Amino acid sequence: MAEPAQNGPASERCEGPSLRVAVIGAGMAGILAAIKLQDRGIECDVFEKGDGVGGTWRENTYPGLACDVAAHWYTYSFARNPEWDSLMAAGEDIRAYFERVANDFGVTQRTRFASEVTELHYRDGGWDLECTTGYQGRYDFVIAATGVLHHPNIPRFDGxxxxxxxxxxxxxxxxxxxxxxxxxxxxxxxxxxxxxxxxxxxxxxxxxxxxxxxxxxxxxxNVPYTEEEKARFRKDPEALEALIxxxxxxxxxxxxxxxxxxxxxxxxxxxxxxxxxxxxxxxxxxxxxxxxxxxxxxxxxxxxxxxxxxxxxxxxxxxxxxxxxxxxxxxxxxxxxxxxxxxxxxATGFLVDRFIRPTRVIGRHGTDLDDVWAEGPLAYLSMSVPDFPNFFLLNGPNSPVGNFSLVEVAQHQIEYIMQLVDGICRGDYSEVSATPGALRRFETERREAARKTVWVTGCDSWYLDKDGVPASWTFSYDRFVDETAAPRMEDFETQ
CATH class of the missing domain: 3.50.50.60 (FAD/NAD(P)-binding domain)
Known part of the structure; x- marks a missing residue:
């Protein structure tokens, strides 16, 4: 079983051109992206439609809310929390954890709250951004960390x-x-x-x-942790890592x-x-x-x-x-x-195919993301869309979902994206996006692998797209770890 990267490849400072990055969303993945950009000395602005950080853990506050993934696994590898009270944490404690990390790493201070991004337009080698506050800015690349569970699904009930x-x-x-x-x-x-x-x-x-x-x-x-166990986790980080x-x-x-x-x-x-x-x-x-x-x-x-x-x-x-x-x-x-x-x-769930939408995203040659995704959202390795240079998604289409730690998933993805950003910093290229051929190959393999999964054995679920194909990672988790270890540059178009 492949082990997760603790901090990914050694962070290298961006010594090349001065870059500006827009991170869309201040939930779990957006906080992570901002921290990793700061590690490389890259300027970033975080845009959040809500009034605080935390994403789904900010928006969901219902009685009994908890995460059904083990709390210690549902943390950043660089910011463990020895204070969890039980195996699976309550929602308010998870929200407090993300708020604390965002404050400790300076993410809260660089976040524009109540600022929903309405349009992203790629022109002349950069992204022009507009948001509801009237703010307009220009960025070298964009990381969409908008998550999946943030557009409530409200069925039509008569009356x-x-x-x-x-x-x-x-x-x-x-x-x-x-x-x-x-x-x-x-x-x-x-x-x-x-x-x-x-x-x-x-x-x-x-x-x-x-x-x-x-x-x-x-x-x-939901087994509680004793005070003795929490004291041991504080004193001995390796004991906590062994548990994770x-x-x-x-x-x-x-x-x-x-x-x-x-x-x-x-x-x-x-x-x-x-x-x-x-x-x-x-x-x-x-x-x-x-x-x-x-x-x-x-x-x-x-x-x-x-x-x-x-x-x-x-x-x-x-x-x-x-x-x-x-x-x-x-x-x-x-x-x-x-x-x-x-x-x-x-308690009717969410519209899980929205991702960054309703933000209008216009890529190279006026390509509209809504048109590209008209038959369903797709991205190469869940992160890059052809003709949308320097635009990346975290926990995007067909990421591993379900009963996994999406924090760990996002960490693998951001380290992969940072390696592509490093190429820009070194001056190897100024634009990078997946090739259409790479996306087609990935999607063909993903759909073929779907035929063996339990998701296609005869139920109607939010995993399935309109064709009945799971909108998820259909390979092994080990393959996900391996694929996101380092980009295969032949699968990318660069300029």
Whole structure:
């Protein structure tokens, strides 16, 4: 199993032309990009549409929010945090971690908040940038660190606007709404809904979970760290690194192999664990309604040791009849039942194909990124798009997603991008972007590899594009590490 780079190749100062870089987004990946640029002495401005750093961890504040990836693995290799209280951290603690790193490394000070970038236009060897504040600037290259989970998906429900109670998306939580003793409905059954069920069932008079599709649930106890363990991590960084290597290996040696090979023994083992977990639901009818009709991990696994207990409580109700419409008093389902509610939460996920959009991005020869991505977003190794010189994406199209550490993914990608930037610093070239041939080859291989993955075994998930092909990394994680170790310059067009 390939090991992650701790700090990537030794950082070299940019001693060539004076460069200006625009980083779009101040979430996990944007903070990382700004730090790595500063390491090389490259001037950068960070543009953030929100009022603070943290990205999805700033925007999501719902009760029960937590990361389902081990907290110690979900940190920058150069800024570990020995203070995590448990295996998987709460959302507010993760947000505080990113805020602290951004402050400590000077990223907050160079970020323009409430500044959504509206247009990027490549002209005469540079990028002209405009944002909502009226600011206009020119940059030598752009790093889009806009993430995936930031455009809420709000399905069209007939009558939604007539609901007389409080209604909001889980990523736009209204903390002014009283929840204790209320009749609460949640639409959706993904990871967010499972966390909401655990948090809200004890507080609600009645909790209705509206399920369109059952989910497989993998149990994982959120084991607390003792004060003695945290003291050891503070004193001995290598002990903490050893733990991270262990956490990483457990995930990658099992799950990473399982999802890319539907016939693997690793997937069979995960299926067995999920089925045993489902058997803890005592009522046969409820267990039947919670049983998916597709393979384990075809959709993103819900990681929870508490969801099944929550949905079995006397005040919890799993609703599987389709939603017909929303009425002033609540939700009417196709069986004719009106579910009276005080609060309705849309835990309906995100539009995961937006990436940097709705920003208008115009590349070489007036090429519009919206036109290039008309059939779906693509990028060579998830980072570079032909005809868009000096424009790079972090956690872009077809990156490894799912139950991985996206922090580690972004670190591999930024080190790769920095090596391309180093070529500009050395004066080897002034423009660099993937060739059309390289993108075609990568995409052909990626789609061929997709045929063996569990994601194409018969479910409808946010992993799949309009053609039913997973919009994800379909190779091994080891290959991702190897591919991002160093650019193959024959795959790039330079000037």
């Amino acid at each position: 939604l606007e007539t609901f007389e109670g409080a209604v909001f998306h889980s990523a736009r939580w209204n903390h002014d709404v009283e929840l204790n003793g209320k009749r609460i409905g949640v639409i959706g059954t993904g990871s967010t809904a499972a966390q909401l069920a655990t948090a809200l069932v004890p507080r609600a008079e009645r909790f209705d979970l509206f399920q369109r599709t059952a989910q497989w649930v993998l149990p994982r106890d 290597r262990e956490l990483r290996a457990k995930t990658l040696e099992g799950f990473a192999t399982a999802v890319i090979d539907a016939d693997s023994p690793e997937l069979a083992a995960i299926e067995q664990i999920c089925r045993e977990n489902l058997d803890t639901v005592k009522d046969p009818d409820l267990r039947h309604r919670l049983t998916p009709d597709y393979r384990v991990a075809c959709k993103r696994l819900v990681i929870s040791s508490t969801f099944y207990d929550a949905i079995q409580q006397p005040n919890a109700n799993l609703v599987t009849s389709p939603i017909q419409r929303i009425e002033p008093a609540g939700v009417r389902t196709a069986d004719g039942v009106l579910h009276d509610l005080d609060v309705l939460v849309l």
